[in-house]
Amino acid sequence: xxxxxxxxxxxxxxxxxxxxxxxxxxxxxxxxxxxxxxxxxxxxxxxxxxxxxxxxxxxxxxxxxxxxxxxxxxxxxxxxxxxxxxxxxxxxxxxxxxxxxxxxxxxxxxxxxxxxx
Numbered sequence: 187x188x189x190x191x192x193x194x195x196x197x198x199x200x201x202x203x204x205x206x207x208x209x210x211x212x213x214x215x216x217x218x219x220x221x222x223x224x225x226x227x228x229x230x231x232x233x234x235x236x237x238x239x240x241x242x243x244x245x246x247x248x249x250x251x252x253x254x255x256x257x258x259x260x261x262x263x264x265x266x267x268x269x270x271x272x273x274x275x276x277x278x279x280x281x282x283x284x285x286x287x288x289x290x291x292x293x294x295x296x297x298x299x300x301x302x303x
Contacts, residue, residue, distance in 0.1 A: 187253070187279060188286040191263055193219065193244030194274040194298040215271065219244055222270035226263050235259065239283075244275070247283065260301055274299035 196219065203212040227241055230248065236259060240247035246263065250256055260277060267275045276298050278290025289302040296302070 187250045187256070187281060188239075188283050189248050189250065189256075189260065189277050189279050189301075190240075190283070190286040190290045191246040191248075191267075191275050191277045192290060192294070193267065193271070194276055194294070196244045196273060199273070215273075218271045219273075222267045225270065226266050229262060229266070230259070233259065244273075247286070264301075277301040279303040 196215075200212055200215065203209075203215065223241065223244070223246070226246065227238060230236055230238055235252045235254070235256075236248045236250050238246070238248055244267075248259075250259070260279075264275045264277070267273065276290060276293040277300075278286045278288065278293055279301065280286035280289055280303075293300040293302040
């Protein structure tokens with residue numbers, strides 16, 4: 187099983203901050219995203235239940251090695267991202283990468299801050 191995560195409204199938020207000359211705030215958000223993603227990576231690396239396939243910006247694709255404990259992994263990723271950035275994260279779960287991507291798209295288009303399987 188695969189889970190594809192993406193931060194909600196990050197691109198639009200960055201664009202709006204920069205267009206309004208709020209460079210310090212944009213820089214702070216960027217730093218906080220990097221901190222969040224690094225912490226998420228460290229926690230997932232310590233967990234033998236998944237493998238990180240893509241990790242960059244506000245995107246994360248993981249392959250689950252087990253069908254157990256997935257709720258904890260999903261909740262932990264989203265919690266850490268929110269705590270560090272004050273931004274929500276959506277996710278898509280699928281039997282393969284394409285299905286996970288489609289479900290992420292559904293999550294984003296149905297209100298964000300959701301995980302769709």
